Amino acid sequence: xxxxxxxxxxxxxxxxxxxxxxxxxxxxxxxxxxxxxxxxxxxxxxxxxxxxxxxxxxxxxxxxxxxxxxxxxxxxxxxxxxxxxxxxxxxxxxxxxxxxxxxxxxxxxxxxxxxxxxxxxxxxxxxxxxxxxxxxxxxxxxxxxxxxxxxxxxxxxxxxxxxxxxxxxxxxxxxxxxxxxxxxxxxxxxxxxxxxxxxxxxxxxxxxxxxxxxxxxxxxxxxxxxxxxxxxxxxxxxxxxxxxxxxxxxxxxxxxxxxxxxxxxxxxxxxxxxxxxxxxxxxxxxxxxxxxxxxxxxxxxxxxxxxxxxxxxxxxxxxxxxxxxxx
Ligand code: DP6
Numbered sequence: 001x002x003x004x005x006x007x008x009x010x011x012x013x014x015x016x017x018x019x020x021x022x023x024x025x026x027x028x029x030x031x032x033x034x035x036x037x038x039x040x041x042x043x044x045x046x047x048x049x050x051x052x053x054x055x056x057x058x059x060x061x062x063x064x065x066x067x068x069x070x071x072x073x074x075x076x077x078x079x080x081x082x083x084x085x086x087x088x089x090x091x092x093x094x095x096x097x098x099x100x101x102x103x104x105x106x107x108x109x110x111x112x113x114x115x116x117x118x119x120x121x122x123x124x125x126x127x128x129x130x131x132x133x134x135x136x137x138x139x140x141x142x143x144x145x146x147x148x149x150x151x152x153x154x155x156x157x158x159x160x161x162x163x164x165x166x167x168x169x170x171x172x173x174x175x176x177x178x179x180x181x182x183x184x185x186x187x188x189x190x191x192x193x194x195x196x197x198x199x200x201x202x203x204x205x206x207x208x209x210x211x212x213x214x215x216x217x218x219x220x221x222x223x224x225x226x227x228x229x230x231x232x233x234x235x236x237x238x239x240x241x242x243x244x245x246x247x248x249x250x251x252x253x254x255x256x257x258x259x260x261x262x263x264x265x266x267x268x269x270x271x272x273x274x275x276x277x278x279x280x281x282x283x284x285x286x287x288x289x290x291x292x293x294x295x296x297x298x299x300x301x302x303x304x305x306x307x308x309x310x311x312x313x314x315x316x317x318x319x320x321x322x323x324x325x326x327x
Contacts, residue, residue, distance in 0.1 A: 006050040007122035011114035011321035013043035013100055014146045015178060015281065015289050017236040018220045019243045020155065022200040022210060029142045030164050032200070033213035034157040036220050037110075037146040038291075040178060042315035043100035045111035046324070049079075049092055049119040056091040063097055078113065078140045079120060085136075086124035094120075109192075113140030114147035114321045122323055133321070134165040150320040152224050154217075168320075174227035176291050179278075179300045180313045181264040183286040192284035195247060195254040203250040209242045233279025233291050240281040256286050260308040264288040267307035271300060 020035035060067040060075045067075065079092050094116065100108045117137035121128050128136060130148055138145035138155075146153040149168040158164030190198075199206050216239045223231035247254035261282070268290055271278040278292045278300050288308075292300045294316065301312040 004050065004052055005123045005125070006048060007119045008046065008048040008324050009115045009118035009122065009321060010044055010046045010324050011111045011118065011144075011147045012039045012041065012150070012318035013045075013108060013111045014039045014143060014153065014318075015283065016143065016146070017152075017224075017232060017281065017291075018213060018217045018239050019283075020142050021243045021246065022196055022206060023142070024157075026197070028161050028164070029138050030159065030161075031142055031155070031157045032210045034217050035143075035146070035155045035213075036169070036217060036224070037143070037153050037155070038176075038178065039147060039150050039153065039318040039320070040315035041318035042313055043108070043111065044318070045096060045098050045100070045108065045115045047094065047096040047112070047115035047119045049094050049116065049123045051088065051092050051123050052090050054091060055089055058092045058094065060094045061096065074140070075116065078116060081139055082117075082120045082124055082126070082136070086121075086126050088124055092120070092123075109141035110143035110147040113137050113144030116140060117144065117148075118321050118323060130320075131165050131167070134167075135161060138164060138166075148321050151317050154221065169221065169224055171224050171227065174224060174229075175294060175317065176229055176232070177294050177297045178315045179290040179292060179297055179304060180315065181260070181288040181290065181304045181308050182311045182313060183258050183260040183264065183288065183308060184310075190254055190284075195250075195284055198252075198254060199246050199250045203246045205246045205249040209246045212242065213239070229277050229291070229293060230279075233277060236281045236291060237279045240283075244282060256282065256284060258286040260310050261286045261288055264290075264304050264308040264310075267304045270307075271303055276300065 014037040016037045018036040022032040024030045114137045134145045134148045145166045152169040152171045153166045155166040220235045268280045
């Protein structure tokens with residue numbers, strides 16, 4: 001395909017309930033373990049990709065600001081992959097907007113690379129089915145493989161490019177919410193990619209945690225399918241805290257806990273003691289995401305705000321990535 005072509009896509013952030021942490025193959029982004037996530041309605045990325053006939057450096061804008069350095073190189077490398085697949089040359093203009101605090105451990109790379117994969121592949125004339133799109137998004141950022149889907153998604157670790165992709169999970173009648181404690185929305189000090197690599201290479205706890213992931217996944221999958229919030233929450237909390245234990249044991253340690261993080265985790269325990277089903281998960285940042293019934297969302301948000309002194313946001317399950325007409 002030649003000439004100027006453009007496409008706009010929206011994808012939503014997902015939060016893993018059984019985490020992806022550690023790559024077996026960094027180039028292909030093949031993880032050590034399979035993971036399972038919930039896509040969120042409240043946080044999303046909208047991305048327009050325009051391919052020009054002229055050759056030159058790709059230009060990338062995020063929230064109105066030019067993207068430079070390593071972040072831009074990552075987008076360039078991803079666009080090279082799409083161009084190679086489509087047999088096309090010419091620079092790209094990428095314009096992306098995040099309705100989510102970037103870099104705050106809200107996994108904005110999940111929605112970012114899912115939206116980029118869909119917009120770029122469509123602008124190039126590649127018609128990918130959802131599995132192929134998930135595999136492509138994975139090359140940009142592992143968690144993006146899951147943001148191709150709405151609701152709950154399972155990313156099969158696989159062993160090569162073909163076998164590593166996500167698929168949607170059956171979850172009839174399961175409609176929990178996530179209360180996000182926005183402990184710190186500033187850019188984090190160690191990005192998740194570097195933290196992940198350091199953990200795999202140096203943490204004596206990494207392989208034991210990865211070894212326990214298959215059992216967590218099996219339990220989680222069954223719990224999601226039978227819409228059992230308490231079982232989902234229990235597995236999600238232990239899996240996430242275990243992942244953070246692998247990081248704490250890395251050399252040097254990777255520690256994302258802020259005082260307000262611990263206060264939010266304490267509030268979750270207090271809520272449970274008071275009989276409210278609330279369970280915490282955390283990603284590569286200090287924010288705490290609390291899974292609970294929709295009917296308890298306000299009470300949970302209020303308790304967490306009071307304990308941690310930070311703002312909260314509430315999200316339900318969100319939709320799959322899709323193409324849209326730019327506004
Ligand atoms: C802690 O998908 O951001 O959020 O593949 O290096 O881009 P890269 O990593 P990324 O890692 C996400 C890690 C996590 C857990 C998860 O989403 O499963």
